[in-house]
Amino acid sequence: MINLAGRDILHGWGRFLFTGVGLGLLIGVTLSMAGIYRGMVDDAKVLLGNVGADLWVVQRDTLGPYAEPSNVRDDAYRALLGVRGVADAGNVTYLTMQIQHEGRDVRVMLVGFEPGHPGEPGSLVAGRPITRSHYEAIADERTGLRIDQRVRIRRHEYTVVGLTRRAVSSGGDPMVFVPLQDAQEVQFLKDNDALLNERARTAANPAFNRPGVPGLLEAVQASQASSRTVNVVMLRLAPHADEAVVAREIRRWKHLEAYTRADMDEILVAKLIATSAKQIFMFLVILAVVSAAIVAFIIYTMTLAKQREIAVLKLIGARNRSIAGMILQQALGLGVIGFVVGRTAAALWAPVFPKYVLLLPGDAVVGAALVMAICALASVVAIRAALRIDPATAIGG
Amino acid sequence: MSHPAIEIVGLAKRYGTGDAAVDALKGVDMIVQPGEVVGLIGPSGSGKSTLLKCLGAVIEPTAGRMALAGETIYDHGWKVADLRALRRDRIGFVFQAPYLIPFLDVTDNVAVLPMLAGVPNGRARDRAREMLTALDVGHRARAQVQQLSGGEQQRVAIARALVNQPPIILADEPTAPLDSERALTVIRILNEMAQRFGTAIIVVTHDEKIIPTFRRIYHIRDGRTYEEAGEARAA
Numbered sequence: 001m002i003n004l005a006g007r008d009i010l011h012g013w014g015r016f017l018f019t020g021v022g023l024g025l026l027i028g029v030t031l032s033m034a035g036i037y038r039g040m041v042d043d044a045k046v047l048l049g050n051v052g053a054d055l056w057v058v059q060r061d062t063l064g065p066y067a068e069p070s071n072v073r074d075d076a077y078r079a080l081l082g083v084r085g086v087a088d089a090g091n092v093t094y095l096t097m098q099i100q101h102e103g104r105d106v107r108v109m110l111v112g113f114e115p116g117h118p119g120e121p122g123s124l125v126a127g128r129p130i131t132r133s134h135y136e137a138i139a140d141e142r143t144g145l146r147i148d149q150r151v152r153i154r155r156h157e158y159t160v161v162g163l164t165r166r167a168v169s170s171g172g173d174p175m176v177f178v179p180l181q182d183a184q185e186v187q188f189l190k191d192n193d194a195l196l197n198e199r200a201r202t203a204a205n206p207a208f209n210r211p212g213v214p215g216l217l218e219a220v221q222a223s224q225a226s227s228r229t230v231n232v233v234m235l236r237l238a239p240h241a242d243e244a245v246v247a248r249e250i251r252r253w254k255h256l257e258a259y260t261r262a263d264m265d266e267i268l269v270a271k272l273i274a275t276s277a278k279q280i281f282m283f284l285v286i287l288a289v290v291s292a293a294i295v296a297f298i299i300y301t302m303t304l305a306k307q308r309e310i311a312v313l314k315l316i317g318a319r320n321r322s323i324a325g326m327i328l329q330q331a332l333g334l335g336v337i338g339f340v341v342g343r344t345a346a347a348l349w350a351p352v353f354p355k356y357v358l359l360l361p362g363d364a365v366v367g368a369a370l371v372m373a374i375c376a377l378a379s380v381v382a383i384r385a386a387l388r389i390d391p392a393t394a395i396g397g
Numbered sequence: 398m399s400h401p402a403i404e405i406v407g408l409a410k411r412y413g414t415g416d417a418a419v420d421a422l423k424g425v426d427m428i429v430q431p432g433e434v435v436g437l438i439g440p441s442g443s444g445k446s447t448l449l450k451c452l453g454a455v456i457e458p459t460a461g462r463m464a465l466a467g468e469t470i471y472d473h474g475w476k477v478a479d480l481r482a483l484r485r486d487r488i489g490f491v492f493q494a495p496y497l498i499p500f501l502d503v504t505d506n507v508a509v510l511p512m513l514a515g516v517p518n519g520r521a522r523d524r525a526r527e528m529l530t531a532l533d534v535g536h537r538a539r540a541q542v543q544q545l546s547g548g549e550q551q552r553v554a555i556a557r558a559l560v561n562q563p564p565i566i567l568a569d570e571p572t573a574p575l576d577s578e579r580a581l582t583v584i585r586i587l588n589e590m591a592q593r594f595g596t597a598i599i600v601v602t603h604d605e606k607i608i609p610t611f612r613r614i615y616h617i618r619d620g621r622t623y624e625e626a627g628e629a630r631a632a
Contacts, residue, residue, distance in 0.1 A: 001512050001513070001518070002501065002505055002508075002509060002512060002518070004500075004501075007500045007501055007505075008500040010500070011499060011500030012500070140399075144464075166412070175608075237469050308496055309496070309498050309499070312490075312496045312498070313498070313509075314481075315453070315455060315484060315490055315541070316483050316484065316485060316490065316509070316510055316513065316557075317481050317482065317485025317486075317513045317514070318513055319481065319513075342614070391455050392453075392455040392456055393455065394492060394496060395446055395449055395450055395455065395490070395492065395567075395569050
């Protein structure tokens, strides 16, 4: 038997192709939305994987350092190193900020870390690690910075000595790593006017400016100008230490919050990006419904345009299942064109997206199955209409 | 003894029920022999199309009897289980307009019928090409239907009706869109085919120019048929 669907498609291939391309672009948007969600999850996992830590110790009753602000004294690591099972500790600060690079604003996450301790950047793709105590930086290549370039961050200029790949915040901002003290200064140090104002206020306070206590005022003012705070202390555990036990010890005796890798995964994926994920899911549902409506409308109008031919086919003995098969095959054909166009479009425009778009083969397979299911479902209305066509309408009168 | 190709006795068809009921056919009698081309003439609303639809097994009569080549297909109820197969194998249709399938070429428009009957594609196309040649459109076998003239399209439609060599063909105003010359050519072709394949053909028409070509005519009025005698027509 002739493939009626194929012949009809070839007969009006231009209309069919353009419709398929239109549908494909819609499917491309749908796949990109799924890719953005996957990218967000991947960013979160990369963020946790890059730092080489087993436990994240943060301010008590907070979900820091990524989901909530957290302040921990920078000498807390000494006490943490004394907990059984802790092999290494590193102070880390995080600050999302805007920097200027070649005349354009770049949003970055500034990371302060201690070289050689947990929290330092993962493998470099170019350059070398930071070797000086100040004014050297390692930047993610998505910042657009290059080795030996100088970049101004607040008051100081930093030389880029190394580049990382896929070192991004959970929001997708590329990271710039600088020595801890520099990062603390950027994050916590007040500007000159604020310092002068603060000094004047302290000097006017008799409690800090006692005539009989020389040096008190200077000591208080010096403490106001320095920062001894970090956002998180990252711990690396000894090989056989149980991270849950160590975390419990820290919560009990050190009055700090300690999160394991699994806890941080939960915070980043289930809490931090949960709203975005729901939003993307809603978009996916809406796009799926719109795609189904478009396919249903196209197939329905194509079927109505063939009413007379269908009546003739039925009159001369075509089975209902041949007619239904023709319409179903056309809907699926539209789905195949749409999916191929959509997948190609999503792959082509993914690098242009400001956010990381991760197109997983598994998602593509699920997407293809969904597109086919939606097209099959969308053809039901047209099939019902075709089966209702009375063969008698082919005979006049 | 050979049976008539079509034998209809007291065929009735009522649409609707109660006060809204309309009797479209009120007891039609008709006999058509194999190889005979018969005209069916009547004003609008007289029941021509209803009779054709009953004969074509697309609507069910209300009462009466119909037999094709001696086999009763309706006798106060269908006597054939598969009406679709009946239409496909034993009845050919030619419509007012050719109603060819626009997305199939000329050969496949004809071959689709044997294909629907399960004939392999190659053999079905061979049969289609033979029939197209018999109808003088063999040279257009590979053309798209949109490339054909009105007369050529109607020949292809006749080839489609004949390709399964059914015992009867129902032609619903087949010359309506054609000029006199082409209309007469179509009737000549139908007569030739009827003679060649022994097919009984009923031609529903309003077309004054082709009416004189029929040896026998049934008039239909108010749901009843009246045969115009052959002798009277010959005179």
